[in-house]
Amino acid sequence: MLRFITGRLIAMVLTLWAVSFVAFAIIQLPPGDYLTTYVATLSANGDRVDPAMIEALRRQYGFGQPYLVQYWKWITGILTRGDFGQSFEWKAPVTTLIWGRLGNSVLVEGLAVLVMWLIALPIGVYVAVRKYSLGDYLATIGGFIGLAIPNFLLALLLMYLSFVWFGTTIGGLFSPEFENARWSLPRVMDFLSRAWAPVLVLATAGTAELIRILRANLLDELKKPYVVTARAKGLPEWKVILKYPVRVALNPLVSTIGWLLPALVSSSVIVSVVLNLPTAGPLLLRSLTSQDMYLAGAIIMLLGVLTVIGTLVSDLLLAWIDPRIRYGSK
Amino acid sequence: MAVETASPVAVAALPKARRESQLALMWRRFRQHQLAVVSLWIVAIFYAVAFLAEFLAPTDPSAYSARYTYAPPQGLHFFAQDENGGWSFQPHVNGYKSEVDPAAMRRTFVVDPEVVIPVRFFAPSEPYRLAGFIPMSVKLMGVENPRDPFYILGADRLGRDLLSRLIHGTRISLSIGLAGVTLSLFFGIIIGGFAGYYGGWFDSAVMRTVEFIRSMPTIPLWLGLAAALPKDWSALQTYFAITIILSLIGWTELARVVRGRFLSLRTEDFVTAAQLDGASDWRIITRHMVPSFTSHIIAAATLAIPGMILAETALSFLGLGLQPPIVSWGTLLQEAQNIRTLATAPWLLTPGICVVVVILALNFFGDGLRDAADPHGR
Numbered sequence: 001m002l003r004f005i006t007g008r009l010i011a012m013v014l015t016l017w018a019v020s021f022v023a024f025a026i027i028q029l030p031p032g033d034y035l036t037t038y039v040a041t042l043s044a045n046g047d048r049v050d051p052a053m054i055e056a057l058r059r060q061y062g063f064g065q066p067y068l069v070q071y072w073k074w075i076t077g078i079l080t081r082g083d084f085g086q087s088f089e090w091k092a093p094v095t096t097l098i099w100g101r102l103g104n105s106v107l108v109e110g111l112a113v114l115v116m117w118l119i120a121l122p123i124g125v126y127v128a129v130r131k132y133s134l135g136d137y138l139a140t141i142g143g144f145i146g147l148a149i150p151n152f153l154l155a156l157l158l159m160y161l162s163f164v165w166f167g168t169t170i171g172g173l174f175s176p177e178f179e180n181a182r183w184s185l186p187r188v189m190d191f192l193s194r195a196w197a198p199v200l201v202l203a204t205a206g207t208a209e210l211i212r213i214l215r216a217n218l219l220d221e222l223k224k225p226y227v228v229t230a231r232a233k234g235l236p237e238w239k240v241i242l243k244y245p246v247r248v249a250l251n252p253l254v255s256t257i258g259w260l261l262p263a264l265v266s267s268s269v270i271v272s273v274v275l276n277l278p279t280a281g282p283l284l285l286r287s288l289t290s291q292d293m294y295l296a297g298a299i300i301m302l303l304g305v306l307t308v309i310g311t312l313v314s315d316l317l318l319a320w321i322d323p324r325i326r327y328g329s330k
Numbered sequence: 331m332a333v334e335t336a337s338p339v340a341v342a343a344l345p346k347a348r349r350e351s352q353l354a355l356m357w358r359r360f361r362q363h364q365l366a367v368v369s370l371w372i373v374a375i376f377y378a379v380a381f382l383a384e385f386l387a388p389t390d391p392s393a394y395s396a397r398y399t400y401a402p403p404q405g406l407h408f409f410a411q412d413e414n415g416g417w418s419f420q421p422h423v424n425g426y427k428s429e430v431d432p433a434a435m436r437r438t439f440v441v442d443p444e445v446v447i448p449v450r451f452f453a454p455s456e457p458y459r460l461a462g463f464i465p466m467s468v469k470l471m472g473v474e475n476p477r478d479p480f481y482i483l484g485a486d487r488l489g490r491d492l493l494s495r496l497i498h499g500t501r502i503s504l505s506i507g508l509a510g511v512t513l514s515l516f517f518g519i520i521i522g523g524f525a526g527y528y529g530g531w532f533d534s535a536v537m538r539t540v541e542f543i544r545s546m547p548t549i550p551l552w553l554g555l556a557a558a559l560p561k562d563w564s565a566l567q568t569y570f571a572i573t574i575i576l577s578l579i580g581w582t583e584l585a586r587v588v589r590g591r592f593l594s595l596r597t598e599d600f601v602t603a604a605q606l607d608g609a610s611d612w613r614i615i616t617r618h619m620v621p622s623f624t625s626h627i628i629a630a631a632t633l634a635i636p637g638m639i640l641a642e643t644a645l646s647f648l649g650l651g652l653q654p655p656i657v658s659w660g661t662l663l664q665e666a667q668n669i670r671t672l673a674t675a676p677w678l679l680t681p682g683i684c685v686v687v688v689i690l691a692l693n694f695f696g697d698g699l700r701d702a703a704d705p706h707g708r
Contacts, residue, residue, distance in 0.1 A: 153686070263547075266548050285648055285649075285650070
């Protein structure tokens with residue numbers, strides 16, 4: 001187990017390094033550098049440009065120096081001081097802007113994963129046990145539609161329907177009075193009364209996929225002799241199914257998190273924009289349209305980092321429940 | 331070492347049996363998959379619409395009319411009641427009467443069944459070039475008087491005809507899917523092919539890269555790349571740039587498929603035989619290996635198109651993809667982004683229906699192709 005974990009950790013560090021490299025490449029993509037833009041806005045606003053300050057910034061971020069030197073300054077700033085650079089649109093350090101928003105992102109996405117599993121598990125088991133029943137067909141059709149409707153379209157539809165039917169608009173995560181309050185029971189209730197929509201929207205595609213995989217896995221398992229043996233020994237049917245085949249069928253399911261998570265983070269960006277959630281998505285979009293590249297780069301990097309960590313957690317979980325992976329046998 | 335081979339004479343002497351090409355075999359298997367056949371028709375119809383856009387669209391997609399902002403869908407009626415109360419075949423649309431909403435102090439349109447505007451099929455029009463090169467001067471549908479409102483699916487905020495925009499958007503959205511997949515296929519085959527055929531460090535480097543890209547959330551990456559496109563680029567330049575951006579990430583899946591096929595074929599007897607015969611690598615790849623997995627690649631490519639279409643729609647929807655003078659499903663949906671617009675003009679969501687139908691059809695079609703392409707299937 002220890003060897004497995006160390007191997008995974010090393011792989012993760014390499015991936016994280018690659019993530020940071022890509023994020024920095026995106027920062028560098030737009031023509032001109034941050035400082036030129038900054039000076040241009042300052043002069044456009046009629047502010048006095050202080051050469052000494054510009055020089056200090058130039059030295060700190062290594063502008064005009066080779067790509068790798070700039071990358072080195074940027075990444076060491078992050079690792080040693082937690083300094084992601086300056087947001088020139090908000091005139092504030094990037095760090096003060098992103099943490100709260102990222103927290104909301106993690107919260108919504110985490111809930112979506114949870115809901116996904118809570119819905120997919122019972123339905124998946126049901127449709128596998130009752131193969132070719134009406135419920136099975138319904139779940140299959142629903143699954144296909146869930147996969148084909150882009151999340152943002154579903155969000156738009158939900159918004160429209162709730163407006164037409166209930167006369168309310170859904171959107172945001174908190175009512176204005178709870179926006180900046182500390183966490184308390186009323187705030188949690190308020191959050192839940194608003195967060196169900198984005199969580200549900202985000203969970204659909206993943207749920208459909210999970211049900212499909214669980215059904216296929218479980219159908220394979222149900223045919224095996226050990227199930228017949230368990231039944232022959234007189235175990236109650238629910239125990240026969242839950243005790244062995246479901247457990248075995250769950251293993252490959254856990255590993256799907258590795259690709260479910262990137263897709264989830266991806267779609268949460270766009271769903272957040274539609275439903276106007278205070279998560280990292282809208283901030284990313286805004287920073288990209290205004291070419292506020294340090295902010296954009298930091299968000300892209302942190303979303304990538306979160307995804308990688310999430311995947312690692314799922315890998316460890318998988319190794320924990322499945323000894324075959326833990327011991328590296330085939 | 332004496333190797334027994336069938337002499338050419340013996341081969342020629344075989345009785346001339348009816349032979350079916352691989353394509354015919356595939357088609358036969360494909361036809362058994364009914365959902366896939368229906369999907370093939372749907373996809374074909376959509377691509378036909380994309381090709382015939384100028385002919386099918388009643389009006390110019392950018393022609394606006396301040397008189398009919400947010401005019402609701404008229405629908406197309408085929409039978410009209412004449413003076414004596416009898417019904418006759420008369421394709422028509424109904425006109426509008428405007429009402430002022432006293433609460434919102436806003437003019438809204440209501441379809442007025444009293445006003446009958448006859449619709450002509452194969453109506454003469456301004457000369458145009460179909461798909462850019464076939465000169466024509468007739469359209470599928472048109473109204474006699476061009477000043478009469480003709481909004482079968484309704485109008486948008488500038489009084490532009492949604493149906494015409496949808497048809498032209500179909501052309502852009504579907505073609506960007508094809509172009510993106512073609513480009514991804516190009517990268518995928520070259521990179522995946524090299525990795526699979528030669529193996530070694532190049533293979534592991536490629537596979538690590540693929541894994542890395544697939545473990546990243548794609549929309550933030552796409553957004554980051556798309557945001558760097560210069561704002562002053564022309565429509566065509568943006569179009570190609572977006573295609574390239576989509577395939578920068580899209581090639582990974584196809585590269586994986588190609589590599590997998592190469593790996594499994596490399597150890598097949600017929601490849602070893604060709605190597606022992608002294609065939610060059612190029613000849614082995616192009617003459618022996620590629621034909622045996624083209625069908626797989628085509629199936630994988632078909633399954634990659636929906637992803638491309640969705641990605642373009644998402645990017646344009648967020649305003650970082652194609653820019654407004656170009657009409658695509660994404661830019662059309664961008665109009666429907668906020669709840670106020672949606673409440674006034676829910677018909678602006680129609681492009682969404684097209685997206686869902688095409689994605690579903692392409693998925694079923696691709697699934698059917700994949701099953702049909704697998705000789706060991708069933």
